[in-house]
Amino acid sequence: MLLSGRRAGIALGGGIVALVFAYLVWGGIGNNLVYFLTPTELLAKGPAAYGASIRLGGIVQPGTVHWDADRHELRFRLADTNDHNVEVVSTGVPPEMFTEGIGAVVEGVWTPDGVFHCHNLMIKHSNEYRPPPPGAKPAEYYRQLFRKQLS
Amino acid sequence: MNALVGHLATLLALLLAGVGAAAAFVGGRRGDARYITGAQRAGIAVFVLVALAFLIMERALITHDFSVSYVAQVGSRETPLFYTVISLWSALEGSILLWALVLSIYTALLVRWSRRRADPTGDAQLPYALGTLLCVNVFFLLLISWPANPFRLMSPVPADGPGPNALLQNSPFMGVHPPLLYTGYVGMSVPFALATGALLAGRLNPDWTKVIRRWTLVPWTFLSLGILAGAWWSYEVLGWGGYWAWDPVENASFMPWLTATAFLHSVMVQERRGMLKTWTITLIVATFLLTVLGTFLTRSGVLASVHAFTQSAIGPFFLTFLGLVLLGSLALLAWRSEALRSEGRFDAALSRETAFMLNNLLFAAFAFVVLLGTMFPLIAEAIRGVRVSVGGPYFSEMSVPIALLLIFLAGVGPALPWRKGSLELLRGKFRWPTMAALGTAVILAAAGVRAPLALLAFALAAFSFGLLAAEFIGPTRVRRRTTGEAGPLALWRVVAGNRRRYGGYIVHAGILVVAVGVTGSATFRREQEWNVGRGAAVQFGRYQIQFDSVWAVSESNRDGVIAATTVSAGGRLLTRLSPRLNYYPTSMEPIGTPAVRESLREDLYLVLLAYAADGSHATIKAIASPLVGWIWLGGGIVALGAVFSLWRGAAARQPRPAPVPGAGERPGAGRSRAVTEARA
Numbered sequence: 137m138l139l140s141g142r143r144a145g146i147a148l149g150g151g152i153v154a155l156v157f158a159y160l161v162w163g164g165i166g167n168n169l170v171y172f173l174t175p176t177e178l179l180a181k182g183p184a185a186y187g188a189s190i191r192l193g194g195i196v197q198p199g200t201v202h203w204d205a206d207r208h209e210l211r212f213r214l215a216d217t218n219d220h221n222v223e224v225v226s227t228g229v230p231p232e233m234f235t236e237g238i239g240a241v242v243e244g245v246w247t248p249d250g251v252f253h254c255h256n257l258m259i260k261h262s263n264e265y266r267p268p269p270p271g272a273k274p275a276e277y278y279r280q281l282f283r284k285q286l287s
Numbered sequence: 288m289n290a291l292v293g294h295l296a297t298l299l300a301l302l303l304a305g306v307g308a309a310a311a312f313v314g315g316r317r318g319d320a321r322y323i324t325g326a327q328r329a330g331i332a333v334f335v336l337v338a339l340a341f342l343i344m345e346r347a348l349i350t351h352d353f354s355v356s357y358v359a360q361v362g363s364r365e366t367p368l369f370y371t372v373i374s375l376w377s378a379l380e381g382s383i384l385l386w387a388l389v390l391s392i393y394t395a396l397l398v399r400w401s402r403r404r405a406d407p408t409g410d411a412q413l414p415y416a417l418g419t420l421l422c423v424n425v426f427f428l429l430l431i432s433w434p435a436n437p438f439r440l441m442s443p444v445p446a447d448g449p450g451p452n453a454l455l456q457n458s459p460f461m462g463v464h465p466p467l468l469y470t471g472y473v474g475m476s477v478p479f480a481l482a483t484g485a486l487l488a489g490r491l492n493p494d495w496t497k498v499i500r501r502w503t504l505v506p507w508t509f510l511s512l513g514i515l516a517g518a519w520w521s522y523e524v525l526g527w528g529g530y531w532a533w534d535p536v537e538n539a540s541f542m543p544w545l546t547a548t549a550f551l552h553s554v555m556v557q558e559r560r561g562m563l564k565t566w567t568i569t570l571i572v573a574t575f576l577l578t579v580l581g582t583f584l585t586r587s588g589v590l591a592s593v594h595a596f597t598q599s600a601i602g603p604f605f606l607t608f609l610g611l612v613l614l615g616s617l618a619l620l621a622w623r624s625e626a627l628r629s630e631g632r633f634d635a636a637l638s639r640e641t642a643f644m645l646n647n648l649l650f651a652a653f654a655f656v657v658l659l660g661t662m663f664p665l666i667a668e669a670i671r672g673v674r675v676s677v678g679g680p681y682f683s684e685m686s687v688p689i690a691l692l693l694i695f696l697a698g699v700g701p702a703l704p705w706r707k708g709s710l711e712l713l714r715g716k717f718r719w720p721t722m723a724a725l726g727t728a729v730i731l732a733a734a735g736v737r738a739p740l741a742l743l744a745f746a747l748a749a750f751s752f753g754l755l756a757a758e759f760i761g762p763t764r765v766r767r768r769t770t771g772e773a774g775p776l777a778l779w780r781v782v783a784g785n786r787r788r789y790g791g792y793i794v795h796a797g798i799l800v801v802a803v804g805v806t807g808s809a810t811f812r813r814e815q816e817w818n819v820g821r822g823a824a825v826q827f828g829r830y831q832i833q834f835d836s837v838w839a840v841s842e843s844n845r846d847g848v849i850a851a852t853t854v855s856a857g858g859r860l861l862t863r864l865s866p867r868l869n870y871y872p873t874s875m876e877p878i879g880t881p882a883v884r885e886s887l888r889e890d891l892y893l894v895l896l897a898y899a900a901d902g903s904h905a906t907i908k909a910i911a912s913p914l915v916g917w918i919w920l921g922g923g924i925v926a927l928g929a930v931f932s933l934w935r936g937a938a939a940r941q942p943r944p945a946p947v948p949g950a951g952e953r954p955g956a957g958r959s960r961a962v963t964e965a966r967a
Contacts, residue, residue: 157652160685161655161656161659161685164656164681164684164685165659165660165663165677165681167680167681168677168678168679168680168681168684169667169675169676169677169678170675170676170677170678171673171674171675172673172674172675172676189678191676205818208816208818228816229816229818229896229897229906229908231876259876
């Protein structure tokens with residue numbers, strides 16, 4: 137059965153609109169992907185990873201943390217089990233729990249100078265709700281901080 | 288004891304829902320009133336049993352009966368009573384129980400309502416719809432009887448529990464947000480059941496379409512409020528100064544809202560012109576599927592998300608159910624394609640039908656964009672084996688143009704006449720709103736607003752608002768002239784004379800207010816953080832924020848550190864804000880409670896990030912969010928409009944003879960057949 141002119145026009149127009157829309161959506165997704173990588177994976181990718189949005193997960197390497205209070209700038213190296221590490225720089229106060237040796241996830245961009253510029257620093261903890269490990273008593277830690285002042 | 292009785296109640300409810308569903312289908316097919324009555328009684332019994340299970344769980348929580356597995360999981364003797372009560376929905380099993388309760392309430396309401404309709408054997412849609420709804424009950428009762436059973440018996444019985452998720456305990460708003468959201472989310476099962484009933488019976492008459500529309504508008508209103516309540520919770524509790532992050536859980540609630548909104552519009556074209564029938568039914572099925580998909584995504588742990596409660600064994604159940612519903616609905620639609628044939632056709636490009644068509648395409652495109660962005664990480668991992676997430680900018684880039692067009696249509700749609708509009712008519716109607724839009728843009732630009740998209744959004748909102756206002760002012764003027772009534776009275780008579788229509792326009796106005804709030808807060812947000820010494824002050828825009836002191840408090844379920852600040856502007860004291868950090872025994876990280884100075888013009892939002900142990904310094908973050916209050920205000924207007932639209936006038940109720948004498952006089956009775964005067 138042949139389509140009438142009007143119907144064919146509608147189908148054609150609709151098809152074009154759908155294609156343009158699909159192209160936009162596909163491009164939009166492609167430009168906004170955030171890749172989850174470990175330092176080993178990032179270093180293996182090398183220059184190919186420059187400029188892409190990356191979420192890098194690893195351990196804050198002990199002895200590398202440097203906090204510049206005046207510039208509100210935090211520098212540290214993030215490492216994984218293979219001991220590959222990446223220098224990270226982040227602006228702003230780190231989360232309360234941030235400390236050497238803790239698992240952290242940094243979101244940002246890796247630049248050719250070899251520094252990972254992080255705009256979002258998260259302490260790695262499962263999204264799953266979980267009570268503190270045995271022995272950890274966050275409330276007591278906090279109380280000690282204030283005992284001097286309150287007494 | 289609690290565990291045993293609770294589990295028995297859910298098992299019995301499961302059995303009765305299954306038997307009731309079978310009876311409803313048999314009764315509908317044979318037109319046998321005995322089966323239908325039996326199915327209705329089963330529906331009521333399911334409600335009673337699930338309510339019983341719910342109350343038993345509440346009792347177990349309140350009396351700290353740690354022999355019940357769910358209480359051992361979320362209960363604690365330290366938790367204040369209020370948070371103990373609402374901790375019922377703080378984890379997976381309990382939220383499915385809440386889901387089942389809301390579903391059974393809807394089931395009982397549907398039974399109550401169908402008893403009021405004349406002869407139950409007269410239309411087979413009714414028993415089929417009840418049967419479908421009972422099948423949905425079966426699924427959720429199966430979940431709480433088996434893979435997500437909250438009533439497992441603990442052995443040995445622990446002496447105390449960890450207490451609910453710290454985030455849940457941090458704000459009393461968690462008592463409101465989940466029930467609101469669930470009432471909306473779960474309620475979408477009813478229009479799905481009604482549509483399936485119509486397809487099974489092979490009858491989709493305009494009367495039934497109105498029924499479906501009303502049963503959609505109720506959960507739609509709750510869903511709208513639930514989404515905004517979630518946004519408000521995120522804003523007031525999470526301490527990042529935002530209210531929407533395109534998190535999978537947020538998307539899960541937003542997608543069905545989009546398709547349900549599209550349905551509420553396309554159903555008017557169907558009602559009025561007998562067109563778009565297949566599309567309309569598809570939308571209602573899609574809405575239901577998206578609620579199930581959303582629950583699957585967020586509760587099965589397949590997507591990581593800040594909201595994710597837990598990994599669990601319910602994933603395969605949901606996937607199976609989703610597949611069954613999808614295939615069944617597609618088969619039904621194909622089988623009944625004859626009954627869904629369009630009766631009318633488009634007469635002109637410039638008509639309200641076209642506006643509705645565009646609206647539907649935009650909402651469908653919007654839902655697709657959100658769905659793809661939410662599902663993409665799953666697809667990428669399954670196909671390419673890479674772990675990715677789709678960044679927030681994707682959602683923003685894609686949704687801004689769609690949202691701008693929708694803002695435009697929110698005013699233009701109501702201004703266009705059915706069938707055929709003329710350019711002359713539009714020229715007259717558009718004159719003042721266009722001037723309002725240009726005026727808004729010029730004034731804002733003169734005031735220093737430079738963001739082009741924001742200017743466009745504000746101008747479009749002013750344009751649509753002007754068009755909507757004209758729909759109120761025009762008829763009021765005519766009425767004043769003909770009746771000589773005073774202005775406010777004439778306005779009320781006009782509006783009250785067509786509540787469905789004007790309720791819809793009020794909803795549109797509310798959405799415009801929300802859009803203005805979103806535009807303002809997303810475009811002009813400013814933030815800064817400082818490490819301040821005690822007694823020192825920092826300048827933030829026009830505000831001067833002075834850090835006065837920091838002290839500690841101890842509460843039964845948490846400890847807190849509070850920073851006191853004084854905020855002034857231009858030497859005048861504005862307010863004192865005290866952001867705090869809370870330490871819960873169940874959380875390694877402190878959870879903040881920001882302090883917010885709210886005003887319609889701009890919110891000032893302070894967060895305590897860190898403090899020196901001796902109290903000499905504190906790190907404070909300040910966020911200024913212009914117009915964010917408009918979002919909550921707009922939400923209130925939306926709810927008001929929706930309720931107004933549902934509220935039936937006396938004129939609508941009287942002409943119909945009530946099946947039971949007197950019953951038709953009560954509000955809500957025979958709600959379906961009501962909307963005689965309403966023509967949107």
